[in-house]
Amino acid sequence: MPIITKDKEYLLHKLEELPPELLQEVLDFVEFLVIKRSGIDYSYLIVQQKNLGKIWASDVEDVYDV
Numbered sequence: 001m002p003i004i005t006k007d008k009e010y011l012l013h014k015l016e017e018l019p020p021e022l023l024q025e026v027l028d029f030v031e032f033l034v035i036k037r038s039g040i041d042y043s044y045l046i047v048q049q050k051n052l053g054k055i056w057a058s059d060v061e062d063v064y065d066v
Contacts, residue, residue: 015026035042 015023018026
């Protein structure tokens with residue numbers, strides 16, 4: 001479904017109103033939508049992220065020792 005020019009202009013206007021610290025959040029969401037729409041299964045990344053999170057959160061080991 002093509003977006004019409006007025007919608008793009010409105011979206012750009014709204015982006016300009018956002019504080020800079022929220023722009024990264026918007027970009028992350030847009031990238032999420034692109035990935036979601038692509039139909040590619042990225043669920044393996046979630047598993048990988050959870051497993052790496054256990055290592056990163058460890059108080060016992062330094063990340064450089066892993």
